[in-house]
Amino acid sequence: MSKIPLQFRHNGRDVAIFVDGGTNLLVALRELIGDMTPKFGCGQGGCGTCSVLIDGELHLSCLTLAETVAGRSIETLDGMKQGPNLHPLQRAFADHFAAQCGYCTPGMLMAAKALLDRNPSPSRDEVIEAISGNICRCTGYEPIINAILAAASGRVSA
Amino acid sequence: MLELRKDIFADERDDNLKEIGKGTQRQDMLGHVTGTSNYFNDHKLQGMLHLKVVRSTQAHARIRRIDTTEAERSAGVRRIIRGTDVPVNLNTLLSLINFGKDDEPSLAVDKVRYKGEPILAIVADSEREAFEAIAKVKVDYEPLPAVFDVEDALKPGAPVVNETYPKNAFIYHDVYDHQRLRFGDADAALASADHVLEQRYQMSPIEHAPTETNGAIAAPDTNGRYVVYTSTQALFFSVDTCAKILDVPSNTFHFIGGTVGGGFGGKVDTLTEPLAILGAMLTGRPVRYVFGREEEMQYGPPRGAERIYIKDGVMRDGRIVARKIRAYFDSGAYTRLSSYAAVKCAAHLPGPYTIPNVYGDVYCVFTNRTPATAMRGFGVTAMDFAIECQMDKLANLVGMDPMEFRILNAYRDGDMKAHRREAKNTALIECVQVAAEKAKWPIRDEFRRASSRKDGGGSRAAIPPTPTESRARPAAPAQQRTSYDRAPVTATREPPREPPPPPTTPPPPPPRPSAPSHGATRFSSVFGTRRR
Amino acid sequence: MTRHRGRGMASINYPIGMNLGGDPSQALVHSNPSGKFTVALSSIDLGQGMKSVTRQICAETLGVPVEDVYVDTADSDTGPHCMGSFASRGTHRVGNAVMAAAREARGVMMEAAAEELEVNAADLETDGRGNIHVKGAPHRSISTKDVAIAAQFKQGKTISGRGIFLVPLSNVDPETGEMSPATCYAHACLVAEVEVDDETGDVAMVRMDSAYELGRALNPRLVEQQLVGGAWMGVSHALYETPEPYYPDPVHGPRDFVEYLMPGPGDICPHDIAVLERPAPDGPFGAKGPGEMCANPVLPAVANAIFNAVGVRIDDLPITPEKVLRAIKAQGGARPQARR
Ligand code: FES
Ligand code: FES
DSSP states (O other): OOOOEEEEEEEEEEEEEEEEOBBBBHHHHIEEEEEEEEOOOOOSSSSSTTEETTEEEEEGGSSSHHHHHHTTEEEEEGSSSSSTBBBBBHHHHHTTTTSSSSSSSHHHHHHHHHHHOOOSSSOOHHHHHHTOOOOSSSSSHHHHHHHHHHHTTTTOOO | EEEOOOOTTGGGGOOOOSSOOOOOTTHHHHHHHTTOOOOOOOOOOOOOOOEEEEESSSSSEEEEEEHHHHHHSTTTTTEEEGGGGGGOOOOGGGGGTTTOOOOSSOOOOEEETTOOOEEEEEEEHHHHHHHHHHTOOOOEEEOOOOOOOHHHTSSTOOOSSSSSSSBBBBBBBBSSSEEEESSHHHHHHTTTTTTTEEEEHHHHHHHOOOOOOOOOOOEEEEOOOEEEEEESOOOOHHHHHHHHTTTSOOGGEEEOBBBOOOOOOOOOOOOSSSHHHHHHHHHHOOOEEEOOOOHHTTTTTOOEEEEEEEEEEEOTTEEEEEEEEEEEEEEEOOTTTTHHHHHHHHHHHTTOOSSEEEEEEEEEEEOOOOOOBBBBTTTTHHHHHHHHHHHHHHHHTTTTHHHOOOOOOHHHHOBBBBTOOBSSOHHHHHHHHHOOOOOOOOOOHHHHSSOOOOOOOOOSOOOOOOOOOOBOOOOOOOOOOSSSSSSSOOOOOOOOOOOOOOOTTTOOOOOOOOOOOOOOOOOTTTTOOOOO | OOOOEEEEEEEEEEEEESSSSSSOEEEEEOOOSSSHHHOOOOOOOSSSHHHHHHHHHHHHHHHOOOOGEEOOOTTTTSSOOBBBBOOOOOOIIIIIHHHHHHHHHHHHHHHHHHHHTTGGGGGGESSSEEEEEEEEEEEEEEEEHHHHIIIIIIIOOOOOOEEEEEEOOOOTTTTTOOOOOOOOEEEEEEEEEEEEEEEEEEEEEEEEEEEEESSSSSSSHHHHHHHHHHHHHHHHHHHHHSSSSTTTTTOOOOOSTTTSSOOOSSSSEEEEEEEEEEOOOTSSGGGOOTGGGGGGGGGHHHHHHHHHSOOOOOSSSSSHHHHHHHHHOOOOOOOOOOOO
């Protein structure tokens, strides 16, 4: 099978890989780049655990053809920390015990970041809408919603 | 919002502890929010191959022929694994605790018993190539009549789902096709009750739907061992099950897991590990076997459905005098863990209430659907639904407030429970009182003053006289099959009845666990010899 | 179209640490030369917080701060035998095993400290902040770090402990079902308020109030996680979920999260919880286990609330709008019951 060369920005760094035609971005990130933060939950666009930002916009990497991100900028949870420090969203999730098994957390955090990047002070309904493509089987969503609202209003621990 | 009611039962606790009782941050939280928690699938191994299975398209059928010629030639295919390649291709999970008979192959050989049952495993360079090869496998089926309803499955003449249990029910104590609970004389009490209410309840199957699907990666390690990264929620259960199926000592495996993307009971069955390890044994390469979401939803084991009939006798003053229950667990095509849940369910009867006459029959029934397994609240969730809906109806029937009705009938310290153990450390009454208070649901003073620690025991501590029933003769243990389905199923007749034993006879000795069963002994085509 | 509100309740108990298999759990605890401790388990953390709760149990038993303990789960080469995380065994079974292991390790640690301080071990106590001192004389003190170093390099002692928690197998009487299936029971009562639309059959959750009795809440935040998430799952079971929508006819099974329904973040309701603690005599620090039982009262409470709202009894789960609507039609319209 012939491979296609592909270059894009991954959390602020340029990366270059060769992909098979038809490879999705989730597989490219996990298996070729080695960034394990986006998770496989369904491969069908149903769960959001694979959520990443492409040029600042929320996308499901399992439904994104890798080839289509050539020259674009990808953000994943792996790039969320600010140097050694946690991003306020990460701190808020911890403060609110907004993770149990933690498997939905990378996707939730990316969905939340996409929201706060474009709308720094969302309403509860806007938060709910922003994460409604992300399934969490453990928490019942309440702590996740509260964490995002707290991060938005700067109510996070140091 | 969570409030700790430290005022209640304060005299039973020492609250002077340093670490216990604190809302300390989770040890794994930092890993979760930075995405560095390591799940089984986050291990990337050099030269990893991918395993996918061919699943039955039929709910019940003989397999006439499996043609893999084209699949073998398909690009990227490294190995096709058949049932005959599995060293011990018959197992039941609870054989590890000597409960039940081996009844389930890892890969079906002659017959499939549910839609989605694995028939072949294909190991290929990529998942995509594995899927392409799967599409080229031709399986010739001879469809058989299937049964999907638990009560139909128990009728004479129903299609036999699982030949290990020819009457489509798990056999308890080598005697009964159900687990019994007998406490007092329910029939007599029902006959003299003011009201009798009989109802039917149906719990749906439930998919665990963890966000991480089941899976495992197995890789050859040094010294002939295999390292296995796994999503299991039962580590040594899985280690020992793999050792049995693959017929090697369990320390052949180094299992690593422990950080799991949700389980809820759906990651106990050890479905992916044996085949991933066998793939690694046969190819000498790391092999990954992960369920896709559709596989997880349809062929990963669900919480089984349960059908429950309850017949209660209640007096005008609200006291429940008898409860008679018949429950059917839909185990699907194989036993897995449902046999255990039925016993747990029997012990749970009649719910957290003191009822002087209780009668229960709980069946574990085989049908042609995906085998069921454990799930959060296993054996109890559905029964609680049935009992508590019934309680609401009974309260209505006698014109009582449902909270007060619960408190009136609640079990208390010192009461005798129907499984013949004294109730201790009870707190149902207090929970009802506090929930009522929180919900601003008024209850009368006498019920607000009730306590789990008062008014129990005494006459409520007695085991009531319980009529003995005629006892069936122990059924001959079903044969352990080495050739699965070829032998015609012999019709089994109802065993003759014996006269009832005199009431003074002590209960029969508990069934002795038989020697650990290790399933069908097969000459292994994998190793040429049987290894041990 | 009218939306009818109704309230329903249910109360339950739940067996903790099922013992029909008689299978025990084990734990190993040892100190590092830094005076910190590692707990080796083969038990699994599948989100319920196994690592965290056993960490607190270990720290409390050893008498050291929780930060000084690290729990390593699920490695079959290093973790001693445990069948798995199921049947509400985590807190109860594994917690007891960890407690036993920590007690043994503490014994060695106190002996080693006694040797350094030249006193009798029985006269020592821990301060929970990483120091061991003579009772009543806090200045005669040594840090656990110094004890660990002395034990390792001077005294030749391993500060370690083994723990197992085994309750002998309970046999079951075939005739009467007499058995000892579990050793303690958790309790709960939950009130659900719903709103039922009599034109669509749609049921919306309005609020929940509950009381859960859990022995001892070893970590209230973890307990809250289980109770909030578990009650959500209860609502989901009651109103949404099924892999076989026409059970027992096995058709139209969902294949993805679009077809398999669960309440989303917009479908949840406020839930006020009270936690009661009646310590279990055989639980670690009296703990029972909240993880499994928390969904159970929700299913019947919701069904009973629907009856209270519109007067129909749906005894088949899940309670879909279709079933509600058919039942309302069959009785000739909604019949709201006495408001509670
Ligand atoms: S894995 Fe992409 S949406 Fe589920
Ligand atoms: S924390 Fe487990 S899925 Fe969200």
